Amino acid sequence: MIWNEAKECMPRDEIRALQSSRLVKVVNRVYHNVPYYRKKMQEVGLEPGDIRGVEDLSKLPFTTYEDLNAAYPFGLAAVPPSELVRVHASSGTTGKPKIGVYTRRDIDIWAECVARCLTMAGITRDDIIQVGYGYGLFTGGLGAHYGAEYLGALVIPMSTGNTQKLIDMMIDCKVTAIACTPSYLLHVAEDIEKMGVLDKIHLKAAICGAEPWTDEMRDQMEKRLRIKAYDIYGLTEIFGPGVANDCEYHRGLHIWEDHFLPEIIDPSTLEQQPEGGDGELVITNLTKEGMPLIRYRTKDLTSLEYDKCECGRTMARIQRFRGRTDDMLIIRGVNVFPSQVEAALLTINGMTPHYMLVVDRVDNADTLEVQVEVADNIFTDEISSLEKLSKEVHDKLRQAIGLNAKVRLVEPGGLEHFDGKSKHVTDKRNLYK
Amino acid sequence: MYIKQVSVFLENENGRLDDALRILSEGNINILSVCIADTADYGVLRLILGESERGCKILKDAGMAARMDDVIAVVVENEVGSFGKVVKMIQDEGIGIRYIYGLSIPTDGAPIALKTDDQEKTVKVLERGNVKTLSPEDMQAF
Numbered sequence: 423m424i425w426n427e428a429k430e431c432m433p434r435d436e437i438r439a440l441q442s443s444r445l446v447k448v449v450n451r452v453y454h455n456v457p458y459y460r461k462k463m464q465e466v467g468l469e470p471g472d473i474r475g476v477e478d479l480s481k482l483p484f485t486t487y488e489d490l491n492a493a494y495p496f497g498l499a500a501v502p503p504s505e506l507v508r509v510h511a512s513s514g515t516t517g518k519p520k521i522g523v524y525t526r527r528d529i530d531i532w533a534e535c536v537a538r539c540l541t542m543a544g545i546t547r548d549d550i551i552q553v554g555y556g557y558g559l560f561t562g563g564l565g566a567h568y569g570a571e572y573l574g575a576l577v578i579p580m581s582t583g584n585t586q587k588l589i590d591m592m593i594d595c596k597v598t599a600i601a602c603t604p605s606y607l608l609h610v611a612e613d614i615e616k617m618g619v620l621d622k623i624h625l626k627a628a629i630c631g632a633e634p635w636t637d638e639m640r641d642q643m644e645k646r647l648r649i650k651a652y653d654i655y656g657l658t659e660i661f662g663p664g665v666a667n668d669c670e671y672h673r674g675l676h677i678w679e680d681h682f683l684p685e686i687i688d689p690s691t692l693e694q695q696p697e698g699g700d701g702e703l704v705i706t707n708l709t710k711e712g713m714p715l716i717r718y719r720t721k722d723l724t725s726l727e728y729d730k731c732e733c734g735r736t737m738a739r740i741q742r743f744r745g746r747t748d749d750m751l752i753i754r755g756v757n758v759f760p761s762q763v764e765a766a767l768l769t770i771n772g773m774t775p776h777y778m779l780v781v782d783r784v785d786n787a788d789t790l791e792v793q794v795e796v797a798d799n800i801f802t803d804e805i806s807s808l809e810k811l812s813k814e815v816h817d818k819l820r821q822a823i824g825l826n827a828k829v830r831l832v833e834p835g836g837l838e839h840f841d842g843k844s845k846h847v848t849d850k851r852n853l854y855k
Numbered sequence: 856m857y858i859k860q861v862s863v864f865l866e867n868e869n870g871r872l873d874d875a876l877r878i879l880s881e882g883n884i885n886i887l888s889v890c891i892a893d894t895a896d897y898g899v900l901r902l903i904l905g906e907s908e909r910g911c912k913i914l915k916d917a918g919m920a921a922r923m924d925d926v927i928a929v930v931v932e933n934e935v936g937s938f939g940k941v942v943k944m945i946q947d948e949g950i951g952i953r954y955i956y957g958l959s960i961p962t963d964g965a966p967i968a969l970k971t972d973d974q975e976k977t978v979k980v981l982e983r984g985n986v987k988t989l990s991p992e993d994m995q996a997f
Contacts, residue, residue: 801864805899808864808894
C-alpha cells in the first residue's frame, strides 16, 4: 500500500526538479530570515542566487551540532516566534540539547511523512496502534502519535514504563500495530511468552526505530510475535521519526526526498560522494518552516541507493547503517554521549574522570553499567557512605542522560587507560555489522 | 581510646583479597585483626596492623584505595550480658553505632572494635562506665 503515490513513486527526473525548486526556496528563506545562516553563507561568499538547483548543493556550508549549540535555542528559527507551535529536543554532545522547532505546517508534513511510513507497514485507518515511545521532548511519542492520527488509525498513547499494562490493553483492545524501539518490542515479546498469551494478541505489524537494529532482531520479533516488523528512521534536528522507512522488500529505508534532500559525504575530506558511495549521511530540509537545516551532518555512516524499488517507490533508500562518526551511543532509544556522563560524574566531589560505560543487551533489553574508580579521596571505611556515593552517581546520571544505570565501584587502576586518554565505552551489542 | 584501622577497597573478584594480603606480607606487616564488610559488588577490608601507617602507605603505593581511621577498641568482660551493657551505654546517649567487629588479639576479656557517630563522646561515656579500652601503646604489645 502507498499513501501518496504521486510523490512516493515520482519519476527520478521529476524528484530532482522538485528538489531543485524547493532547495532554491529554502536557501532564500534561511538567507533572508536567519542571520546565523546569512553570515555563514556570506563567509564563503555565497548569495542565494548562486544556488540554482540540486547541482549547486555542494557549494553550501554544512550545519553541525556546533551550529545548533551556538544558535541555541531559537537562533536557527526561520519564522517569527508566533508561528512556532512545538519544540522537541534530544541530547547534545556537551551542554545544550539538540533542539527542533516546528510550525503548524511542519507538524502536518511530519504527520504525513509518518503516515506514509505506517502505510508502508500495511497499517490503515482500520488499525489500532499502540505508541510505546516516550511522550515528551523525545520526538518518538508525539511523532508517531500525530502520524497515526493523520492516517486515521485508532491511537493508544501508551508511552513507556508499564509493559504489563501495554500487554493487557494489547489483548483487551485487540491492538493490531505497535510503534516502539526494537529492543523494547523484544522485551514485550518475552513477557507475552512468559504470560502464555501469544494466542490472545492480534498484532500484525510493528514500526521500530530510535535505535539501530539487526536483521537477526527482525527475524526474532517476526517469528516470536507472528508479525511483520519495519524500520523507521529520523532525527530530532531534521524532524523526528518518519524521515525514512523500509518497505516489505527490506532493501533499505526509503527517504522522503520531496521533504528531505539526502547526500553522502566523505567525513574526512567533506567531499560529496558519487551515487552509491559510502560515507556520512547529510540531510537538507526542503520544506520545513520552523527550523530548516541546510546540509545537516547526521554523523550516521551509510550509503544511498537510487534504483526503483520492487514496491514501486522511486525514493532513494538509505542502506544499513555502518556506524557513527562520533561516539554517540543509542541506549534504549536514548542518545547518550560519553562526554555527558563525564560531565555529570565530575560534578561529584573528588570524582576522577576514570570511568567506563558498559552497554549490553540482556534478554533483549539494553543495559547500561557505569564503572567508576574509587579514588583514595572518595573511599571511606563505611559501606553506607560508599552506597551513598553509588546512589549519587546513579542520580546524577539519571538527571544528565535520563537513564537508570547500574553503578559499579571498581578499584583504582581497574579501568584501562590508553595513552593517558581513557577508552570510555565497551559496547557488547554489536549493532553495526 | 582509639587505635588505628586501615581499610582497603576490594572488588568482589577472585584474587583481590589475596593481592592485598600479599602486599602486606611482602612488606613484613603483621595483621593483628581482620574484618570484611561486603556487598554484592565490592567489600571493605578492615585491618588492624602491627604498623598501621607503613601498612597503609605500601597498600596505596601498590595502587589500592586504602585509608586509615580511628576506631575505639573496647575490652568487654567475659560475662554474659556485658557486651549488651556496653552497647546500651552508648545507645542511651543517643550515639549511633556505624560498625562493630571482634578483634582477634589475646587479652583478658573480649576485645571489640567500634566506630560511632561521635567517637569523642563515646570514649567519655565508656570511661564514665568504667569500660576498659585499648590504646595504641597497648597494641604495641601484640
